[in-house]
Amino acid sequence: MSRFGSIAAEPVSLLLRGARVVDPAAGTDDVADLAVHGGLVVDAADLPSGAVEVNGAGLLAIPGLCDLHAHLREPGDEASETVASACRAAAHGGYTTVCAMPNTLPPLDEAARVAYVQRLAAEASCRVRVVAAATRGRAGEAQTDVGELAELGIVGVSDDGAAIASPRVARSVMAYLASVGLPLIEHAEEPSLAGGAVMRSGAIATRLGLAAWPSSAEATIVQRDIELALETGARVHFTHLSTAAALAEVRRAKRDGLPVTCDVTPHHLAMTDSWVAGERRFAWDIPLDADLPRLDPERAYHGSTRLNPPLAGRGDALALMAGVADGTVDAIATDHAPHPPERKLVEFDRAAPGIIGLETALSLGLAAVRAGCLSLDALVGAMATRPAKLIGEERSLAVGARADVTVLDPDATWAVEREALASASANTPLLGMELAGVVRLTLAGGRLAYVGGLDGLD
Amino acid sequence: MVQTAIPSTTSGAATPGWPHRHLLDVDVLTVDEVVRCLDLAAEMRALRAAGERPDWLAGEVVGLAFAEPSTRTRVSFEIAAAALGAQVVELPIEASSVTKGESLADTLRTMELTGVGTIVLRHASSGAPYLATRSCGSRIMNAGDGTHAHPTQALLDALTLRDALGELSGRTVAIVGDIGHSRVARSNLHLLTALGASVRLCGPPDWTGGFRTWRGVSVHHRLEDALDGVDAVMALRVQLERRAGGGVPSLREYGRRWGLTEDRMALARPGAPLLHPGPTNEGVELTASLAASSRSLIGSQVENGVAVRMAVLSLLAA
Incomplete structure (x- = not known):
């Protein structure tokens, strides 16, 4: 049994008994009871009679996950995903907030369009925050009316899908943003270095004969924007960083005290460019001296492994993981990018870039924890606490906090299959694999966002 | 014409159990399978x-699906298939059918339903034949995909070199030119190294990058280093549209540094043959006199292609 709820519904009253409660905001990790009532975390003694009681033995309770980067595809591409289906997928994956990226059709570059998505989200299964376009039509020229958009509660602006190519426009966008206090969310890809390429350069791209872009395409934009942040005082957030080189720039800028943050995706942590050849081991399971992979005819050149930025080598993936572990990386963001089969089951270089991620991110993160790459605290911090803070939300399981709570069985496994996904799309190379980590309950502001397989609530 | 039954020799179609339904690249062939293939080709030639x-x-x-212009390979396959009855x-499957909205998968499925047992596919996208095998039930013969593979070219080159x-x-073989954009070079690398030869790649940095980790392969930027004492030289076609920004400053500069001449060929072993796809x-990439010289096996390559x-x-259909 599984059920999706709405953030417009009444909050539930619930007592979760004896779960392992991990709360990075408080630095706690204990077996404890967790009580929710009136949309807040409460003292169990303050629960009204009749509150549902759930046995939490063996379960993990964490703050609700917060995704800084998701493509909800509405308006314009409703066959791939809608705000409603994306929010169901999010709730199913343990998310209580998703940030909607603006590269819809038409793009979210004016107030009415932003408000339209916000209206669609009013009764969705989880909260939606909007990232507006940085330039009109995402054309990289005229800046959007950021002041007016800020009044609607957007969390930043981005021309995601592309960088702001012109240094002059990027500088003027950032200079103006500084007066609004919102960040530029930058997709760091220098088009003149990356144009036309579909993989990251390296031995695998060479092996496969696919056009590839060098790490410098990412690092040069990161360097440029750090310089502009220094000059303008604007905040810049680099999204889906994929290379060790770019991350090193961010690390340096943070050390210098600049207002620079970044996120990485679960797939750039877990997968490598060898997945395009058919590899399906996670980055941390691939030996350092691994030979070039043999092409697996069933999987090689599969459109589901075409991403942008492209999957990188093992060294980049492990460097990103180290960045999550040491805090240089502020957030793990999904870059959930639904596409229908007709855009994916085509020649690799014609496949639309992107994979879905809302429902698999937590399982990939837990796999990294199980492999010893990350502490559970660092994972939850990067998936919930820290991204929420970046967009002005709080994630805490202390009494009095808003009840954004995710309850999961970390050891239960699930098969990634079309039918198991709430997303309207199923474009992921994880399809057919078995992952550990099953979300049982997601509460957004105390409202039931998702419940499945939880005794006492189904 | 004499009608010949399948010969009962040890090679070829007479021996059951060719384990591959498709030929996507030579990388999946064992040495025994390569030898069997070359032996059968020699038999066919006879x-x-x-x-x-x-x-x-x-x-x-046999359906010829050439989504990219080709004369030599298409004609060679056509003659080969017709010669076998x-x-x-x-x-x-013009490249334009894609712009008309018909996907490669749909086109190939239609071909399968009309009774095409073997599809010979030439496509501009690397990996397209892998998609093809996942999309339809016909046997797929890769006749060149993007910059990835050209298995029959590698096999005919191996036969020519073995002769x-x-x-x-x-043995040591030098391959000179734009390796990075060459499906011929990639398939040759797999096949030559599988057969125990070592390969020296030579060309400008942009055209030879990414190959240093391949086993049995060394990368050289100076032609003299690559040619010194080699047993055979393979020149690749320079794509004339690659000019400034495409890896070399100019074709003239390429010719000066990497163009093959009879003088430069003298660095190789005496009599070392020259191949070109x-x-x-x-x-x-080479002088006219070198192409016409006794070293040149370019004509044999074409004959061996059929x-x-x-x-x-015949192996796939066995």
């Missing part, structure tokens, strides 16, 4: 020379 006409593919429909059809040098194990740009394609078509 049959053709004797004017015999084996009808091993009688009743079979197959019905050969041209499949309407000239004998066993390839322990064609068509040649004489005056760019024999090799007869061999692989």
Whole structure:
């Protein structure tokens, strides 16, 4: 049994008994009871009679996950995903907030369009925050009316899908943003270095004969924007960083005290460019001296492994993981990018870039924890606490906090299959694999966002 | 013409159990399978020379799906399939059918339903034949995909080299040109190293990057280093559209540094043969006199192409 709820519904009253409660905001990790009532975390003694009681033995309770980067595809591409289906997928994956990226059709570059998505989200299964376009039509020229958009509660602006190519426009966008206090969310890809390429350069791209872009395409934009942040005082957030080189720039800028943050995706942590050849081991399971992979005819050149930025080598993936572990990386963001089969089951270089991620991110993160790459605290911090803070939300399981709570069985496994996904799309190379980590309950502001397989609530 | 039954020799279609339904690249072939393929091709060549006409593919429909311009490879496959008694059809798989909205998968499924047993696919996208095998039930013969693979070219090159040098194990072959954009070079790398040869790649940095980790392969930027004492030289066609920003400052500069001449070939072993997959740009990657010299096996490559394609078509259909 599984059920999706709405953030417009009444909050539930619930007592979760004896779960392992991990709360990075408080630095706690204990077996404890967790009580929710009136949309807040409460003292169990303050629960009204009749509150549902759930046995939490063996379960993990964490703050609700917060995704800084998701493509909800509405308006314009409703066959791939809608705000409603994306929010169901999010709730199913343990998310209580998703940030909607603006590269819809038409793009979210004016107030009415932003408000339209916000209206669609009013009764969705989880909260939606909007990232507006940085330039009109995402054309990289005229800046959007950021002041007016800020009044609607957007969390930043981005021309995601592309960088702001012109240094002059990027500088003027950032200079103006500084007066609004919102960040530029930058997709760091220098088009003149990356144009036309579909993989990251390296031995695998060479092996496969696919056009590839060098790490410098990412690092040069990161360097440029750090310089502009220094000059303008604007905040810049680099999204889906994929290379060790770019991350090193961010690390340096943070050390210098600049207002620079970044996120990485679960797939750039877990997968490598060898997945395009058919590899399906996670980055941390691939030996350092691994030979070039043999092409697996069933999987090689599969459109589901075409991403942008492209999957990188093992060294980049492990460097990103180290960045999550040491805090240089502020957030793990999904870059959930639904596409229908007709855009994916085509020649690799014609496949639309992107994979879905809302429902698999937590399982990939837990796999990294199980492999010893990350502490559970660092994972939850990067998936919930820290991204929420970046967009002005709080994630805490202390009494009095808003009840954004995710309850999961970390050891239960699930098969990634079309039918198991709430997303309207199923474009992921994880399809057919078995992952550990099953979300049982997601509460957004105390409202039931998702419940499945939880005794006492189904 | 004499009709020939399938010979009961140890090689080729007579031996059951060719384990591969498709030929996507040579990387999946064992050394024994390569040898069997080359032996069968030599046998085909002898049959053709004797004017015999084996009808091993009688009743079979071979479809030529060339989504990219090609004259040599298409004609070679057409002659090979017809020489084996197959019905050969041209499949309407122009690059434009994609812009009309019909996907490669749909086109190939339609071909399968019309009874095409083997699809010979040439496509501009690397990996397209892998998509093809996942999309339809016909046998897929890769006739060149993007910058990835050209398995029959590698096999015909191996046959040509074996005729000239004998066993390839322990031999050194230099490949000169735009390796990075060459499907011919990639398939040759797999096949030559599998057969025990070592390969020296030579060309400008942008054209040879990414290959240093390949086993049995070394990368050189100075032509003299690459040619010194090699047993054979393979020149690749320079794509004339690659100019400034495309890896070399100019074709003139390329010719000065990497163009093959009779003088430079003197660095190789005496009599070392020269191969080229064609068509040649004489005056760019090699001189006209070198192409016409006794070292040049370019003509043999074309002849061996038909024999090799007869061999692989019959192996797949076995």
